[in-house]
Amino acid sequence: MSIHIELSNGVKMPLIGLGTYELNGNTGIEAVQVALQTGYRALDAAWLYNNQEEIGEAIANAVNTGVVRREELFITTKVSPQFYDSQESIKENCRYSLSKLRLQYVDLLLLHAPWAVKKVEGDTSPTVNGKCMTVPCDLAQVWKGMETCMDQGLTKAIGVSNFNSKQLQLVLDNARIRPVVNQVECHIYQQQKKLQSFMAERGVVMISYGCLGSPGRNNPDKSDIGLQNMLEHSVVKSIGERHGKLPSQVCLRFLIQSGIAVIPKSATPARIKSNFDICDFALNAAEMDSISEMHSGKRVFTFDNVKHDANYPFHDEF
Numbered sequence: 001m002s003i004h005i006e007l008s009n010g011v012k013m014p015l016i017g018l019g020t021y022e023l024n025g026n027t028g029i030e031a032v033q034v035a036l037q038t039g040y041r042a043l044d045a046a047w048l049y050n051n052q053e054e055i056g057e058a059i060a061n062a063v064n065t066g067v068v069r070r071e072e073l074f075i076t077t078k079v080s081p082q083f084y085d086s087q088e089s090i091k092e093n094c095r096y097s098l099s100k101l102r103l104q105y106v107d108l109l110l111l112h113a114p115w116a117v118k119k120v121e122g123d124t125s126p127t128v129n130g131k132c133m134t135v136p137c138d139l140a141q142v143w144k145g146m147e148t149c150m151d152q153g154l155t156k157a158i159g160v161s162n163f164n165s166k167q168l169q170l171v172l173d174n175a176r177i178r179p180v181v182n183q184v185e186c187h188i189y190q191q192q193k194k195l196q197s198f199m200a201e202r203g204v205v206m207i208s209y210g211c212l213g214s215p216g217r218n219n220p221d222k223s224d225i226g227l228q229n230m231l232e233h234s235v236v237k238s239i240g241e242r243h244g245k246l247p248s249q250v251c252l253r254f255l256i257q258s259g260i261a262v263i264p265k266s267a268t269p270a271r272i273k274s275n276f277d278i279c280d281f282a283l284n285a286a287e288m289d290s291i292s293e294m295h296s297g298k299r300v301f302t303f304d305n306v307k308h309d310a311n312y313p314f315h316d317e318f
């Protein structure tokens with residue numbers, strides 16, 4: 001069973017999707033196929049992940065073998081900050097992703113981040129002395145490129161990712177077509193409650209990335225108490241035991257029950273399946289409250305190499 005949340009444009013988006021960062025090669029094709037066979041209908045892709053060809057192959061296999069029809073799918077991709085220099089460049093980047101995904105349109109197109117990066121052929125993250133080579137950008141202007149992608153039928157909806165409240169407001173104030181989502185880091189240690197209510201007041205839905213705390217990511221902060229492995233947390237474990245569910249399922253359930261969409265990534269079939277199997281139980285109010293208290297405000301994704309840029313989003317509180 002797949003459950004949905006309605007976006008401000010009336011489109012229904014599945015609350016559970018598969019994250020695809022690092023799902024490359026055959027592992028990627030197989031993971032996406034397992035997900036689609038399991039019942040996932042949403043996939044989160046990006047130009048940056050350099051694996052859209054694999055995702056396209058897996059989608060085509062699933063559609064051609066009758067596992068799913070294209071219209072049932074909700075495919076997201078993201079325009080990378082290297083393509084913010086013109087409306088034409090944004091459209092081209094979107095068209096490139098569509099060709100790799102073997103699709104006529106995506107269901108959701110996001111600006112991957114609120115900063116722009118210098119275009120350097122063959123280098124997805126150009127860096128000098130540890131700093132990302134960012135360039136100034138006017139987000140209201142960049143947004144026009146996204147609207148053009150809508151006008152041309154390349155996507156059914158547009159949104160943003162890693163935007164703080166001010167950046168989102170700037171886009172909303174200047175938008176002809178409103179952003180329907182903001183995809184941000186969100187999990188039981190970084191619950192984003194202020195940003196979520198700011199967004200809810202404006203009809204923008206939150207998609208959580210790193211919803212399991214991105215175990216395995218090499219972030220020095222992770223040894224910190226505020227980012228300890230949430231799948232080992234005693235409270236999460238005991239709630240899981242009460243429901244006959246895994247800690248990972250409790251963490252995901254907490255988010256979807258808070259109206260936040262999740263996109264856990266896994267290359268492991270059993271995990272792909274268990275991450276989807278979170279619709280047959282509910283956390284009670286006391287359980288929701290005790291997880292709410294685990295918020296530490298720490299981030300796994302701090303994008304330190306962008307801190308020097310005027311558009312770095314995380315200097316502000318939310």
Ligand SMILES: NC(=O)C1=CN([C@@H]2O[C@H](COP(=O)(O)OP(=O)(O)OC[C@H]3O[C@@H](n4cnc5c(N)ncnc54)[C@H](OP(=O)(O)O)[C@@H]3O)[C@@H](O)[C@H]2O)C=CC1
Pocket residue numbers: 018019020021022044045112161162183184208209210211212213214215216231248249263264265266267268271272274275301
């Ligand atoms: N907009 C943005 O800037 C960003 C977007 N994203 C998106 O969000 C997605 C998810 O983020 P990600 O960083 O991958 O973090 P996640 O929190 O989804 O964690 C993924 C990791 O958790 C492991 N895992 C998955 N399920 C389980 C489970 N049930 N039990 C134990 N371990 C599990 C996976 O291992 P294994 O694969 O070995 O099973 C993988 O190592 C990305 O794939 C991408 O699509 C991510 C970062 C930034």
Ligand SMILES: O=C1CO[C@H](CO)[C@@H](O)[C@@H]1O
Pocket residue numbers: 021046
């Ligand atoms: O989407 C993403 C996946 O993770 C990367 C970092 O590890 C991020 O840079 C990027 O935004």
